[in-house]
Amino acid sequence: AGLSTANQQLVEIAKALALDARLLILDEPTAALGGAETEALFDQVRKLRAEGVGIIYISHRMEEIKQITDRIVVLRDGERVQEFADSATPVRTIVESMVGRSLDRMFPPLPEPQKRSVLEVEGLTAADGSFRNVSFHVRAGEILGIAGLVGAGRTELVRAISGADPISAGKIRLDGRELSLRTPADAIAQGIVMVPEDRKDQGLIVGHRIGENLVYANLDHFGGHWITPRMKRDFADRAISKFGVKGRGDQLASDLSGGNQQKVVIAKWLTRDPKVVVLDEPTRGIDVGARAGIYEIIVNLARRGVAVIVVSSDLEEVLGVSNRILVLAQGKQAGILDRDQANDVSVMELATI
Structure with a gap:
């Protein structure tokens, strides 16, 4: 309870990695982590994959999905709407299948700040x-x-x-x-x-x-x-x-x-x-x-x-x-x-x- 949210997340990941599992499900494992901690996790995931462990990796961070996965399945409103057999699929294509519409811009244009x-x-x-x-x-x-x-x-x-x-x-x-x-x-x-x-x-x-x-x-x-x-x-x-x-x-x-x-x-x-x-x-x-x-x-x-x-x-x-x-x-x-x-x-x- 005394740890930061990020360190609580690292403890939870460590607990899962210590179980010697045949199938590991990671649900938003990097949501509270920065770049260095994420890379350390990815190193562990790659080692487990090389040892024959099956991994389901759930994330909203598209670059992570592309970097760490072999196949990508997209769910929307409780239904399986798309599967991509190649993790090299463009991020835009994956995102559009997630939201069910074309994305012109993710970020709205910013207004000019006032001087005050x-x-x-x-x-x-x-x-x-x-x-x-x-x-x-x-x-x-x-x-x-x-x-x-x-x-x-x-x-x-x-x-x-x-x-x-x-x-x-x-x-x-x-x-x-x-x-x-x-x-x-x-x-x-x-x-x-x-x-x-x-x-x-x-x-x-x-x-x-x-x-x-x-x-x-x-x-x-x-x-x-x-x-x-x-x-x-x-x-x-x-x-x-x-x-x-x-x-x-x-x-x-x-x-x-x-x-x-x-x-x-x-x-x-x-x-x-x-x-x-x-x-x-x-x-x-x-x-x-x-x-x-x-x-x-x-x-x-x-x-x-x-x-x-x-x-x-x-x-x-x-x-x-x-x-x-x-x-x-x-x-x-x-x-x-x-x-x-x-x-x-x-x-x-x-x-x-």
């Missing part, structure tokens, strides 16, 4: 030393990506900005005003909200209904009045419709797919009209179709003038949705790249300093 800075971070240092002396700003209508390897301090940084973790030094300013954030409630009250990396443990009460999860984060919306079933239903219906959740307000959150659970987490915070939205691994474990919908939500926030921060282990994702990218390496700020400077090589060079 909404969030300013100066010399921020974690109380536990997980990151040190980090400084940056996010403008209105800008999407700032945060990249780095596992353990670089990405999640710890955004948790501190969101009031979830303490700092030992540094300043956080919102619209030029310095904040003192001791709890997430302090940040929420100021207009800073966070969609955490682990939606089931930190983002939702999965045993409760969708409508209840939406209402919990917006009790002040009802002005202290007694919340009737009709008020809750109407509020939930509006949020579900606005953010494209495939579900009903009276459904348990645990009944939803990962993509729709994530949309509920996003919806419950965006109904507050925040000034700053932080998304930590917003598409982890989510299929390609739902992923495109979440990218559209992120870009629409920027179009409305919201300052957005996106943390992602998926390099293609952070490159695709960001106006600028802050790269962390071993808890230190390695650099900030403008969109026209950022690519796989430039980001990884900074991340491995």
